Amino acid sequence: MRIVFALHGYKPAWNVGGPIVSVSALAESLVRRGHEVTVVTSNSNLTVNLEVPTDTPVDVAGVTVYYFEHDELLRRLVPLPAYFSKSIGFLYSKRIRPRLDQLVPQADIVHTHLPFNYPTYASAQAAFRHGKPLIYHQRGVLDPARLSFRSLKKALYLHLVEKPILHRADTLIALTEAERDSYRRLGIETRCSVIPNGVDSTEYSGTYDPREVAKLGIRDNQVVILFMGRVHPIKGVDLLLDAFISLRQRVTDAVLVIAGPDEFGLQAKFDEQVRRANVAGGVIFVGMVQGETKRQLLLRADVFCLPSVAEGFSIAVLEALAASTAVLLSPGCNFPDVVAARAGRICERSVDAIESNLETMLTNRDELRAMGLRGRELVESKFAWDSIVERMLEVYERAVRSRGCRSQDKK
Numbered sequence: 001m002r003i004v005f006a007l008h009g010y011k012p013a014w015n016v017g018g019p020i021v022s023v024s025a026l027a028e029s030l031v032r033r034g035h036e037v038t039v040v041t042s043n044s045n046l047t048v049n050l051e052v053p054t055d056t057p058v059d060v061a062g063v064t065v066y067y068f069e070h071d072e073l074l075r076r077l078v079p080l081p082a083y084f085s086k087s088i089g090f091l092y093s094k095r096i097r098p099r100l101d102q103l104v105p106q107a108d109i110v111h112t113h114l115p116f117n118y119p120t121y122a123s124a125q126a127a128f129r130h131g132k133p134l135i136y137h138q139r140g141v142l143d144p145a146r147l148s149f150r151s152l153k154k155a156l157y158l159h160l161v162e163k164p165i166l167h168r169a170d171t172l173i174a175l176t177e178a179e180r181d182s183y184r185r186l187g188i189e190t191r192c193s194v195i196p197n198g199v200d201s202t203e204y205s206g207t208y209d210p211r212e213v214a215k216l217g218i219r220d221n222q223v224v225i226l227f228m229g230r231v232h233p234i235k236g237v238d239l240l241l242d243a244f245i246s247l248r249q250r251v252t253d254a255v256l257v258i259a260g261p262d263e264f265g266l267q268a269k270f271d272e273q274v275r276r277a278n279v280a281g282g283v284i285f286v287g288m289v290q291g292e293t294k295r296q297l298l299l300r301a302d303v304f305c306l307p308s309v310a311e312g313f314s315i316a317v318l319e320a321l322a323a324s325t326a327v328l329l330s331p332g333c334n335f336p337d338v339v340a341a342r343a344g345r346i347c348e349r350s351v352d353a354i355e356s357n358l359e360t361m362l363t364n365r366d367e368l369r370a371m372g373l374r375g376r377e378l379v380e381s382k383f384a385w386d387s388i389v390e391r392m393l394e395v396y397e398r399a400v401r402s403r404g405c406r407s408q409d410k411k
Contacts, residue, residue, distance in 0.1 A: 001396060003030065004103055005039045006123030007113035008091055010065055014290055015046035015261040016088070017230050018315040019139050022197045023113050024063070029198075029389045031062040038103055040119050042091040043067040046261060055095045066103075068093035068119070092118040100126035109396050111135040115142070115162050116154065124165045133399035136169040136190075140312020142182045145332060149234055149309075158186070166190060170399040173392075175313035176334040193395050198388035199318035201380050204295060212296035216286050222255045223362055226301035226325070228289075228316045229308075231262045236307030236330065236349060241270055243354035245277045251362055259286045259297060298323035302368060303361055307349050308332050321379045326371035328357055337382065343375030 009016040011024045027037040039060075043050045052058060054069045070091040100122055104110060110127035112120040115138060127134040140146060147154050163186065166172065172192040174180040180192050210220060218224060225244060229235050237258060244256040258270075267285055274283045289297060298304070304320035310332040311317075317335055320327055327344035329335055338344040345361065347353040361368055 001109065001393075001400075002036045002107045003038070003109045003111060003396070004100075004107045004123060005037060005111050005113065006120045007039070007041055008088060008117040008119060009044050009046075010039050010041040010067070011060060013043075013045040013050055015048075015230075015263075015288060016044065018197075018312075019114055021315045022139075024061070025198065025200065025385060026389065026392065027063045028061050029385045030392075033389065033393075037063050038107070039063055039065040040096060040100060040103070040123055041065065041067055042070045042093065042117075042119060044070060044088060044091060046088060046263060055099060066099055068096050068099075070118075088117070090116075090118050096122045097126070101129075104130045104132055107132055108400055109133055109135060111137065111396075113137045114139050115165075116157060121161060121165070124169070128168060131403070133170040133396075133403045134165075134168070135171050135173060135395060135399060136166060137173040138179065138183070138312070139175065140179060140310060140334075142186065143179070143310040143312075143332075144182065144185065145310035146234065163188070170402065171395050173395070178334045179312060193391070195388060195391045195395070196383060197313045197315055197318060198383050198385035199315070199322050199379050200385055201322040201376060204298065204319065204323040204376075206295070206299075208299045209296055210300075212293055213300045216257070216293075216297070217284050218255060218257065218300065221253060223251070223253050223303075223365075224301045225254060225256045225303050225305055225358065226259065226297065226320070227257070227305055228259045228294075228298070228320070229306065229314070231258065231260050231266050232264055233266075234309040236309065237266065237270070239307050239349060239351055239354055240305055241273065241283070242351045243358060244283070245273070245279055246351070247355050247358055248279050248282050251359065254282065254362065256283045257286060257297065257301070258283070259289045259294075261288045295323070298325060301325045302365075303328055303358065305354070305358070306330065306333055307354055309349070310334075318379055318383055321372075321375035324369075324372035324376045326361060326368050326375065328354070328361065337378060338375065341374050341378040343371050343378050 011020055013020050030037050052067045054067050058065045070093050104126040110123055110132050112123050166188045169190050172190050174192055174194045175196050231237055274280055304325045305328045307330045329346050330349045345357050347357045
């Protein structure tokens with residue numbers, strides 16, 4: 001099967017966030033099964049651009065990727081307020097459409113990942129133009145809480161651009177039942193399949209090497225609370241930091257590690273807060289981590305905490321569970337499985353609730369380790385990529401058959 005993927009960024013654009021990890025893992029899994037995957041994307045890596053060839057095929061782990069230089073014309077012509085300027089942008093490139101008109105006629109499926117950007121818009125239109133099935137993946141972006149962030153421009157774009165695409169798509173993909181509900185709240189009744197993200201737990205099967213995390217300033221005798229993700233207002237780092245500062249008075253061996261790109265320039269404010277609270281030795285900002293450093297940090301962490309307003313289906317949570325690390329999540333993470341599997345806790349997004357739950361978890365270190373082991377069992381049984389890819393292929397095959405039947409009916 002020949003599949004065109006479209007999204008806002010692609011590896012190694014790690015600063016863009018979790019979708020880069022999940023989409024590339026899905027693409028590579030499909031390639032290993034003998035399918036052809038071609039990705040149409042921008043060269044954006046959030047605040048910088050990737051140094052990659054553009055509008056030419058690039059082999060990335062067996063996946064053919066077309067990166068495109070994007071032209072944010074509006075930003076160059078009009079000084080935008082901060083409300084808009086910290087957005088990744090529309091990622092327009094005039095070279096995308098002609099390339100799609102070469103690629104899409106040869107494809108069996110067009111699969112877009114994440115709305116509100118030009119590569120996915122142009123790919124959806126190319127699918128309609130050339131009579132190809134469109135699979136539409138929102139990846140948490142249409143959650144009501146997420147839509148309330150920069151709500152004005154999102155509401156306008158949804159009405160004018162995104163909803164017509166949603167109505168015409170062959171199949172919508174939801175990562176969770178909550179995500180299926182978010183489609184329905186918009187009045188979209190298009191067929192929808194719930195397929196979560198996956199994780200390769202074998203990547204977290206190696207032994208822990210303390211030398212790697214020692215470089216980050218983490219000592220062997222400390223208990224590590226880890227946040228890993230974009231440092232963004234919706235992620236709840238501010239709540240976690242407030243909770244930790246209070247908790248540190250009683251759990252003096254605890255350290256909070258904040259790992260991820262500082263997308264909104266929040267670290268300076270947090271540094272000052274840490275300084276005033278006199279817990280400078282207990283909070284470590286490590287920035288973006290990848291590769292072996294990231295793996296070792298997940299293996300070292302005692303608790304992974306993500307008090308997010310809303311998530312699609314966080315890859316970082318799956319990676320923490322695969323590393324046998326207990327998790328503390330907000331309801332907006334949409335991951336009730338961790339409670340059912342006794343692999344972690346879910347608590348409301350408040351400083352008091354986060355502090356209380358962290359203290360309870362850290363009080364019983366044996367149970368904390370047992371939670372971590374149960375978390376690894378959970379991802380191995382329910383979220384392995386092999387089973388996820390099987391389900392996605394069923395969606396593709398059904399869409400191709402359905403499109404073929406409609407073509408025959410027209411004759």
